[in-house]
Amino acid sequence: MIVCRSRAEVQKMRRANGLVADVLRELEALIEPGVTPADLDAVAEARVRAAGAVPAFKGYHGYPATLCVSINEAVVHGIPSARRLAEGDIVSLDMGVVLDGYYGDSALTVGVGAISEAAAGLLRVTREALDRAIERARVGGRVSDLGHAVQSHVEAHGFSVVREFVGHGIGTSLHEEPQVPNYGEPGRGPRLKEGMVLAIEPMVNAGLPAVRVLDDGWTAVTSDGSLSAHFEHSVAVLQEGPCVLSRPTPADPAALSQAG
Numbered sequence: 001m002i003v004c005r006s007r008a009e010v011q012k013m014r015r016a017n018g019l020v021a022d023v024l025r026e027l028e029a030l031i032e033p034g035v036t037p038a039d040l041d042a043v044a045e046a047r048v049r050a051a052g053a054v055p056a057f058k059g060y061h062g063y064p065a066t067l068c069v070s071i072n073e074a075v076v077h078g079i080p081s082a083r084r085l086a087e088g089d090i091v092s093l094d095m096g097v098v099l100d101g102y103y104g105d106s107a108l109t110v111g112v113g114a115i116s117e118a119a120a121g122l123l124r125v126t127r128e129a130l131d132r133a134i135e136r137a138r139v140g141g142r143v144s145d146l147g148h149a150v151q152s153h154v155e156a157h158g159f160s161v162v163r164e165f166v167g168h169g170i171g172t173s174l175h176e177e178p179q180v181p182n183y184g185e186p187g188r189g190p191r192l193k194e195g196m197v198l199a200i201e202p203m204v205n206a207g208l209p210a211v212r213v214l215d216d217g218w219t220a221v222t223s224d225g226s227l228s229a230h231f232e233h234s235v236a237v238l239q240e241g242p243c244v245l246s247r248p249t250p251a252d253p254a255a256l257s258q259a260g
Contacts, residue, residue: 001118001177002162002169002176002178002193002196003169003171003176003177003195003196004108004193004195004196005012005171005195005196005197005236006195008130009102009195010195010197010236010238010243010245012062012099012100012101012102013102013103013104013170013171013197013234013236013245014236014245015099015102016053016097016098016099016102016103016245017105017106017234017245017246017247018244018245018246018247019048019051019097019099019104019106020095020096020097020104020105020106021106021130021246021247021248022248023044023047023048023095023097023108024093024095024106024108025217025248026043026047026078027040027043027067027093028093028110030043030106031085031091031110031112031133032085032112032113033084033085033086033087033113033239034080034084034085035084035085036080036081036083036084036085037067037069037071037078037079037080037082037083037085037091037232038079038081038082040067040069040079040080040093041065041066041067041069041080041133042065044067044095045066046050047239048066048095048097049137051097051099052095052099052100053097053098053099054097054099055095055096055097055098055137056095056096056097056098056103056105056234057094057095057096057106060174061077063077063218064079064118064139065079065080065190066092066095066130067080067094067095068092068093068095068107069081069091069092069093069094069120070191070219070220070230071083071085071089071090071091072089072090072092072227072228073221073222073225073226073227074092074219074220074221074228074231075092075165075203075205075211075220075221075222075228075230076094076203076220077094077167077217077218077219077220077237078092079216079218080137080217081217083093085112085245086111086112087112087113087114087121088111088112088114088115089111089112089115089239090109090111090115090119090122090123090227090229091109091110091111091112092108092109092228092229092230093107093108093109093110093200093246094106094107094230094232095107097175101151101172101188102171102172103170103171103172103173103174104170104234104246104250105170105199105232105246106175106199106232106233106234106246107201107230107231107232108203108230108231108232109123109126109162109229109230109231110123111123115247117170118206118227119206119227122159122204122206122227122228122229123229125153125154125157125159125204126145126154126159126202126204126229126230126231127159127203127231128153129149129150129173129182129204129231130150130151130201130202130231130232130233132149132150132153133146133147133149133150133154133200133202133241134200134233134235134242134244135149135184136149136242137192137198137200137235137237138192138241138242138243139192139193139194139237139238139239140169140191140192141189141191141192142173142186142188142189142190142192143178143180143187143189143190143192143198144181144184144185144186144187144188145181145186145187146167146180146182146185146187146191146198146200147181147183147184148183148184148186150183150202151182151183151184154182154202154204156172158188159205159206160204160205160207160208160209160227161183161202161203161204161211162182162203162204162205162211163181163183163209164211164220165201165203165211165220166180166201167180167181167182167198167199167200167201167232168180168184168198168199168238169196169197169198169199169232170197170198170199171197175194177190178190178198180198180199180200182203182204192237193237193239194238195236195237196236196237197234197235197236197237197245198234198235198237199232199233199234199235199251200232200233200234200235201230201231201232201233202230202231202232202258203228203229203230204228204229204230205222205226206222206226206227207222207224207225207226207227208222208224208226208228210222210224211223212224233245233246234244234246234248235257237242
């Protein structure tokens with residue numbers, strides 16, 4: 001069942017997602033050679049709990065951490081470790097919280113120091129694909145319009161879209177209906193309605209789309225060892241247009257009503 005949220009519920013989700021965005025922005029500023037994913041995870045959990053929220057991922061189906069930290073060929077669900085980040089790495093940070101009963105979820109991928117042109121191109125195209133999908137999160141459209149926007153942009157630049165993992169609805173649970181694939185033909189799937197909230201999250205590989213899961217049972221990596229990037233926003237479908245909930249907290253609460 002797809003739940004359409006009231007404006008009051010969307011406001012609560014804006015607070016949860018705003019917290020995620022604020023913490024991710026702080027973590028992004030901490031990333032440099034020598035920092036460990038475990039360091040970042042400790043900061044994230046402390047910030048989330050200080051804000052009166054609960055880490056959404058920690059304990060979810062047994063996941064052991066607040067953050068997912070996926071490095072280079074890791075696509076998603078990387079468990080924070082003591083491995084030190086090195087110059088030229090790319091690092092995906094994915095985090096969720098529960099605040100006042102509502103979930104927030106967002107992700108970004110950043111470079112460690114100077115990165116290669118190829119890696120920078122992968123990050124740019126993945127961000128652009130997310131932006132194109134968000135633009136199509138409009139009342140009257142179809143869920144598959146979003147995935148088609150991602151796939152067409154990604155493949156036009158010579159990259160590939162992961163099939164095994166998809167975006168999702170979000171609200172009072174972390175994963176709700178509908179699923180939001182990052183591929184497919186437009187004009188299919190559920191029709192987008194006022195109040196739907198979608199976690200849109202392109203996962204894009206520099207090489208082939210296939211992935212495999214490591215022995216830890218969580219970390220998904222590209223099967224061919226190529227780099228992978230992941231960006232995610234939680235987006236409310238409003239009558240006036242898509243509203244990205246997982247941007248850093250605005251000074252003006254009225255910004256919720258602004259599309260984009």
